[in-house]
Structure formats: structure tokens, C-alpha cells
Amino acid sequence: MSDQSPNHDLDVGELGQQLRVDAIRCSAAAGSGHPTSSMSAADLMATLFARHLRYDFANPEDPNNDHLVFSKGHASPLLYALYKAAGAITDEELLTFRRHGSRLEGHPTPRLPWVDVATGSLGLGLPTGVGLAMTGKSLDRLPYRVWVLCGDSELAEGSMWEAFEHAGYERLDNLVAVVDVNRLGQRGPTRHGWDTAAYARRIGAFGWHPIEIDGHDVAQIDRAYAEAAAAEQPTAVLARTQKGAGVAAAADREGGHGKPLSDPDEAIEELGGARSLRVHVTPPDGRGVPHSFGEPGTVKLPSYEVGTEVATRDAFGDALAAVGAARPEVVGLDAEVADSTRMETFATAHPERFFQFYIAEQQMVAAAIGMQARGWIPYVSTFAAFLTRGYDFVRMGAIGGADLRVVGSHAGVSIGQDGPSQMGLEDLALFRAIHGSVVLYPCDANQTASLVAALTDYPGVGYLRTTRGATPVVYGPDEEFTIAGSRVLRASAADQVTVVGAGITVHEALAAADQLAGDGIAVRVIDLYSVKPVDAQTLRDAARETGRIVTVEDHWPEGGIGDAVIDVFGHGEQAPVVLKLAVHGMPASAAPDEQLRDAGIDRQSVVDAVRSLLAPE
């Protein structure tokens, strides 16, 4: 293979030295960065670029391109030095590393067209690579390979073992993890040091093909990559390396993590000075077209009869199956609770586009990030409470501009007897605090269906919160709900207070309004189904017209619907009087109606809150 390479006259060892020099140069120019973590992996990546990667830098959108993920994202100086060697960026741009306005950030992001996903939180790159490899096998159905450069420190992260398990079981032979075993973490030696056999035993037990090599021996690296290409299972190249390799003052030394070399000029001289080698990365052979699961059509959403009772989780499942029928890019991901979240309905309708991750929420979210990088539209779903497990990956997804649809079921105390461990009570706070996110919380089945359709094409992170129990259908099947909208369900010129709820509390608010109306107290009711962005204008109108607002939510008091409402008035205007009802005490087991009452978010609590606002001081 090497003979036919366009780089047959390239000394790969020399390229490795150039990468080291450039990593040192750009970090020195920045005054920060991780040159020593780059130097350990320089030969590994030089060999990859010169002889094995199939990538067209002129056409990063080519679906046949291999994928390279730097799971050790802090080795960004190496990545950018590779881009320079491949002719993708200039030396001038390389030296903008970490500067204000530069796209060469401290940790790589998809602001660079050759980067699929943002990394920098360790343990994320490999499970994302699993998602890309699954996409290659099962969605795109193209023979591209996925290369993931991992650190040895990050092998302590559980998310890596979710990835090893999933990839091994799925026999993803298009996936290669290149582990830069440089023995030194940020603080000091790693748990297993240079004991690559310890990693090989573990990774091998998960069904991978482990290969132990000297990570500074180009011939060994070359052979390992060739072996990986021939393997019928995922391959882990466990490469023994030296952090800071090539520079005596830095090599295998503690205390050098994450800082420029103390004497860059001397180091560069020791490495033989600056070079301007060019590596010709071979474009992919094939001109394959990604598989399609059919022609796009018009979405025919399910419809539900007003007055019946349907759980919004049921409507989610029905709607996603319907959206999937019309939109062949939609895929569904589950963490072994599809029967509860109702992702099962999608799975039954579209088994080829349904992926089971078992109880591994991090791997599930990471796989979705990988799939959306290739243009698919993934929906991930589990109990809202358990999305907390995958939250860092949602956070990183947002940093990388990922389009992720996340559905959390079993929201709030209203689930009843299962108790607090199963209740999503912080999910609104978590997803509102995701940059650029959309947070939706429908109260009925038709609204849910409409919002699933709206969410499908919405960019960024979109979160849909569903309810376990059946709730009355209050909207007709033809009503359309848009992101950033709301519905005023009760309104009159005589309204004295506005009650704002979403999801299950909309029904409590409506019942309270009816009860108060019987006592001659007119109350406006707003269904704030779009918790972020909120319909600020409707809230401002209500504030102006009624002067007082009660918010009611099945969520902790922090970061949910009440805060979303109050935030509207946090921009320098006069706020109305607001009274927030939310879950204050720690719930235990009880029936759903007992839970709502105990939490003080049931209809009677709303009635009491309205009356308290109207009582003379």
C-alpha cells in the first residue's frame, strides 16, 4: 500500500518532526496550548495522513471521506499542524492558534470544515466515532473508515467503555481507535502507565482487536493500520509513546502538560528546525452515494379526538413514526426504555432506522452527534431523569453546533409511585442552560404531534418533555404549534390574574380557572408549551393587562417555567407581580394526584395562589 502512495518519497518520520515543530511553534505563539500531548502522537498521525487516511481536503462534504476525530481534543496543535501539512491552512493561520477571532480554537470545533464534532471533554470522541462508524455501516452504507485519536488518560472515563462495548458487539470493523499511551496525564502518571497489555486485555475482552506497538516506529504504525483495515472487528492500536517526544527537556517529563515548551527555539533546533513538507492525503476511491431510506413525503401526523385522554409520550411515539415515514433521514435512538418513552412505535415502524444502545446514555447521545454530523436527523430518548447521564455530551454537542433532538419522558412528580429517582425535576433547567436550545413541553397529544414535526427541522439542540400519564386532549388535530409560540386558553377583559403553565399543569390551571370563574374571578390561562424560546409578547401583554402572574410547574423552582417567565422581564422593564408554584419538597412514592397536591402544584394550589395575590395586603 505504501508503495502506491503519492507520498512514496515522503519521509514520514520527518513529517512527524515537522508536526512537532509546528505544534511547538503555534503553542509558543499563543502562549498556551498542549504541545507535549501533540508531540507524543505526531508519528501516529503522520503515518495516518501519509499512508492510510482517505480524505479530500478540497471537498470535506464528500460522503466517501474517512472521518478523523481527535478524542484527545487538547492535541489541537497537532491537528492544526496536520492541516497545514495537508495544505488545508497556511502557516500564517496556524500561528493564529488560540487568538481572538481565530477558528483554530484551543480545542477543535466544527467551525473548521474538516472537524465533525467538537471535542475537549475527554471520553467523548470515541463514542462519537462509534456513531460515525454506525452511520457508515447502517445509514450511509459507505465504506469510509473512522479514525479516533484517543488519549490514555481518557480510558478511565466510563463513556469510553460504553463505546468499546457497543462497537465490539456491533463488530464495527470500520472503526479504529488509535490510543496515544504516553503514560502521563495532566497531573502525573496514569493508572496503567505504559502497560499497554492492561489496556489490550480490557479492550480485547469487549470484542475488539487490540494491537500493541511502539508509537514512534513508523513501520509498526503502518503495519498496525494495515492490520486494522483487514480486521473484521474494531481495532485499537495501543501505541506506547513519550509525551513531549523528540525534545529531551520535555520527553516523558511530568509537569509539562498544557503549557508551551520552556525554550521553544532550542526545542525546534533539537528537532532539526522548521520544515515545509507537504503530505498528500489520498482522496477516497469511491464515488458512492449515501443510502436513502426512501423518498421524502408529506408528514401525516396522527390526530386525537378532543376530550379523550392520551399521554403525550404516546403521541410522541406516534408522531415520530409518522415523521419518520415522510422523512427518511430521521433515526431513533434508545437506551433500553423505548417501551416507556414510546420510541418503540418508531422502532416498530422503521426498524432499520432504530438503534438500541442498552442503558448507556452517554453512548446514545454521542452516537446521535456522530449521525447528525453526516446529515441524519437523530432523536434520542430516555426518561428525563436519566438524560442527566448524557448531559455533558449534549453540552458538547451544542458547542459543536450539533442538531440534536432529545426527548425526556416521565417528567415531574406526576409519574407517581416510582419515586424521585425516576422523576425528571431538573431537566428544564438543564436544557434551558444549553446554548441556543429549544425546550418544548406539550400538554396534549395533538400539540405533541405538531411540535415533533416542528422540531424535526429546527437547528441546534431541541428538547421535548413528555408526561407519563394520560392528559385530556384540549386542542384540535389541525392546530399548528410553532416554536416560540404559546396559547392563551382563557382570556377576557376582566382577567385579574394570569396563570402560566405547561404540560401537565396546563390542566390544573384550566381547572383552577373554571373554579375561580364560578366565584366570579376571571383568570387568564397561558399554555407556555415553548419554554425556550418563550413567547415574550404574549407574556408582556398578559402582564400589562392583568398585572399579576402565577406560574405553575412540575419541576424544581430553579430554572424552569417560572424562571422562563420572569426572565422575560429581566431586560430592564417593569415586571409584574409573579408568584411561582413549583416542587419544593423532596417527593416520595404516592399516587400522581397525591404528588401534585403534596408539591403544591395542583388545581387547588393554583386557586389558593390566585386568591392570595388578590387578597388585600
Add this chain to the structure above:
Amino acid sequence: MSDQSPNHDLDVGELGQQLRVDAIRCSAAAGSGHPTSSMSAADLMATLFARHLRYDFANPEDPNNDHLVFSKGHASPLLYALYKAAGAITDEELLTFRRHGSRLEGHPTPRLPWVDVATGSLGLGLPTGVGLAMTGKSLDRLPYRVWVLCGDSELAEGSMWEAFEHAGYERLDNLVAVVDVNRLGQRGPTRHGWDTAAYARRIGAFGWHPIEIDGHDVAQIDRAYAEAAAAEQPTAVLARTQKGAGVAAAADREGGHGKPLSDPDEAIEELGGARSLRVHVTPPDGRGVPHSFGEPGTVKLPSYEVGTEVATRDAFGDALAAVGAARPEVVGLDAEVADSTRMETFATAHPERFFQFYIAEQQMVAAAIGMQARGWIPYVSTFAAFLTRGYDFVRMGAIGGADLRVVGSHAGVSIGQDGPSQMGLEDLALFRAIHGSVVLYPCDANQTASLVAALTDYPGVGYLRTTRGATPVVYGPDEEFTIAGSRVLRASAADQVTVVGAGITVHEALAAADQLAGDGIAVRVIDLYSVKPVDAQTLRDAARETGRIVTVEDHWPEGGIGDAVIDVFGHGEQAPVVLKLAVHGMPASAAPDEQLRDAGIDRQSVVDAVRSLLAPE
């Protein structure tokens, strides 16, 4: 061993049948619950209680007691049936399962005196058990054993592999994982079904002693537990079982997860009817006293000179080392970033009480939950951004009433060049949304030290946010800061606006106030170092006296300081005009001062915000 047991005339198989019957009975009475998941593990737990567990039910506080953690917390009917068989609860109480007011919740919590930690989020019990086992070895130094009943489905969770790695490496021979391999998860078959060898290969590769048995054969179970007691490494008993074992209509059937049996009476008859066997659990032999690392003393906090510049992360490290010197129960936990968080200072001062988890945040938090269950005072620390990985365990810790101190460093955009993946920008939202939590964000070194001292004895989850860069020392070393307090740093009768900040933005607020004072605009400045609970009275006074509030924070706009301030006025009173400054755009790499300016949270942004509030409409 069995011969000398007080249960020598007890038929353990019969006890297993009783446990099944009682699990069925209490679930039937509740109308919900997980009887089939209980039935598979009944023989495993019957044998444990009859022959191997050392526990004094009359004295759950005995430090010599073994610990039993139900990592598969949904098998709570089995746990409560065991408590009944051991005489700890009555049959009458057993039948209150999942009812309003009962302490027998759907998933076990420490409301029951025999439960150490709340479970119910899968993948949590084993890493918590690792923490208990570490406590036995390294802190208490007592020979108790830790038994963890795991499900097979939860072996997909990465957190379990963090636990296998940590326990194997630490050779925790006092830890036994009993894995109930019943082949069926919630939705259907698990990945590996009854292939216990697949689990044995994986777990064995991590340095554990795996034993594969028939989980319904009491003799095999008995031998496995005896073998575990003799092993010099942690043991995993991989028990092949049937979900719903003992009842033909339920055994090894899909679709029976998490619901009462369809015909409980028939099932009970098939199992031979109700029994009232009593199991005599052997109390611990020893009367050992937990190890102590010295006598408690008076805390001598570090002090810093006003006007110097010191990073609050440095002060945290200094202060924790000082607190540790006076408080021998304090321990420090790290996820391989102690050099950055400055936990290193504690590690150097108290190496026997410092624990390295490498980059495994879930295991780190879980271990702390285990340690606090035995009365130790753990501090866990990593970058604020990476606490997102352990968030589910913090959530579960709060459900279990755990006393956890969590420290997040590298808060906000002010870290500078490393970029968004390393910036804690949602941590205030996350920790404010933890039930009963305390959230502290000091602005200077003396304040940090004082707050570390205050946090040490504060119950519940306490979060301290620290800053990477040096900030001016503005408070004298003798000032004491209390939880729920604040400091008014600038005030006069002429104040037209109040600026509220915390941490790094306090200094921006002070600079802005000085600049505005030069222009004749008097501004009040509040240091809201206690973000939760907030000092509501001081904020109300400021609102009344100045009418307008600007909040400024190095955090996303959702769930942080601004929302904490506005929330004070969310209880039905008239709110002031509030203008929130926070990080709106996605940051990239830049110098700290550039970051603050770009985010619109620097001194000039505060000046502009104050002026905008004072401008005529």
C-alpha cells in the same frame, strides 16, 4: 460456616420462596412495582442473609456492619421482603409499599435506617459500593464487607466500568458484586443474555475474580460467597437467573417488567403460599472502632493580604488543607486535575485522605456518596464543566440526603484561551436545581477560605465555584462569610442602581461603580457570593432603595445569578426593574479580558447597562 449459622435449621430455598411471595404481595397491594426483578434475585439474597451477611438490624449505626447496596434499586420489593424476614419491619408495613407516606418507596432511600444510599438510577450502586469498600479499607479500616446487588442491564452503563476499573486496580477484596443475570431488561433481552462468560471475560480483565453460577442453586451461591470472602481481589458473582423465577406465568417472560403479576393469588399458590420464616442475620463479630486521623482542632484558615491578587482556586486548596488539619474526617477526591483545581494542596498535606480516581467523574462522586454514608466529609473537585459528567450522581445524592461538597474550578469565559469545552457555563443552573443545595461563588481568596470552612459542616449538597485567574483580595482575612449571606461593597443614600455580581464579576462591578461615581452616578454593589440560598433581605432593601438592579455573571443567562436575584421577587411581591448581563454567544478562544468584553460582562458593559436603565425612555 453454614453449620455454625443461627439459621442451620432454616431452608434457604424456602426463604427464597417467601421473599418471592412477599415481593408479589406488596407489589399487588401497591398496584405497581417490580416483582419479577425481585424474584430472580430472591435465592441470591436469601443465601446472603441466612449465611454470609454480618449485620445488626437492631443497631444499623454499628460501624462493623456489612453494607448491602441494591444497585438494582427497582428490586425494592425483595429488599423490603428481606427486612421483613429479618424482623426489621412488620408484614403490615411491608404492605404499605409505594403508598403515600410510607418509607417503603418505589426505590430505596436512606429514609430507611438500613439503607446507605438512594438507588434507582441504574449504574450508581456499584460505584457507591466501591466508595464504601474504599472507606472500609482506607478510612474506617474495619473488616466489614460490601455487597452490591447489580442487574445485568446496568452493566451497559459506563459508570459500572469506572467502578470495575477502580475496584480492580485498588484490589478491594472486601467488595462483592452479585450480578442478577436474568437476561431480560425493561424492554426485552439484554445485549449478552445469559452469556455470563461474556461478563466474566470483561470483568475479569479489570482485575476482578468472576464466578459464574446458577443463581437459583443455593449450594452454588453459598460456595461463591465463601470463595468471595477468601479472594484477594473484588469478586463478581455472575448468577444466571430467571426473571419472575418460580411462577410459570412470569418466569423468563418478556413484557413483565415493572408491573404486578397478572394473577398474584395464583402465583402465590404456585410458590406454596405465604410463609412466616424468620432469618437470623448474624451481627458482626468485631467491636472495632473506626480509624481516626487525629484529634479535631481549631481551623486556622490561610489569610491573604488585601490588594494582592490571588486565584480563588488557590485559596480553595489552601483552605481545604487547613480545614483538613483541624478536621480529621475531611477527605479529598480528584479526577486527575488536582494540579488545576488546587486539590493538590490538600493531597500534599493529607496524603492518606486523598483519593485519585483518574478521569472518572461518576466514580468520584459515587465514592464520595459512599464515604459520607460512613460519616466522612468528602470534597470532590474537578473543572466545573466536567461535573456535568457526575451530575446524575449528585442528583441521586440529594435524593438520598447525602452530605456532599463539590468544587468546580475554571468557571466561565474568564478561563480564556482553552475555549468553551473547558468553561463551566451551566454549573450554577445545575447545582441550583439540586434539592436543598447550597451554591457559593466567592470573589476573593479570604472569602473563599471562610466559605470552605462554612461549607464543611453544612448538610446536603454544597457547591463551591472557583475562578482560574488571580483576582484582587478585597476582604480582610478576619471577615467571616456565612451561607445565605452577601456583602454590600458600595452603598450610599444616593444610589440610583444596584449592581449584583459574584465571583469574577464583583470586580467588574466595582470598577464600573468607580467609573460611574466619577460621572456622578451613585451605584450600589452587592457581592452575592451565596447564590443559593440568596440573601433575600439585602436584595429587597436594594430594590426598594434603588429601584433598579443590574445583574452580571460569567454564566449562561439561564439559571444563574440573575435568575437567583429575580427569584427573590417571584413570591408575589412587586419586583424592581432588572437587567441581566450574562454570556449569550458561544465563546471561542481568546484572552480572559477579551472573553469578558465579548460576553458583555466586563466593567464597560456594566457601565453601559446602568446608563441604559437611567436613560429617559
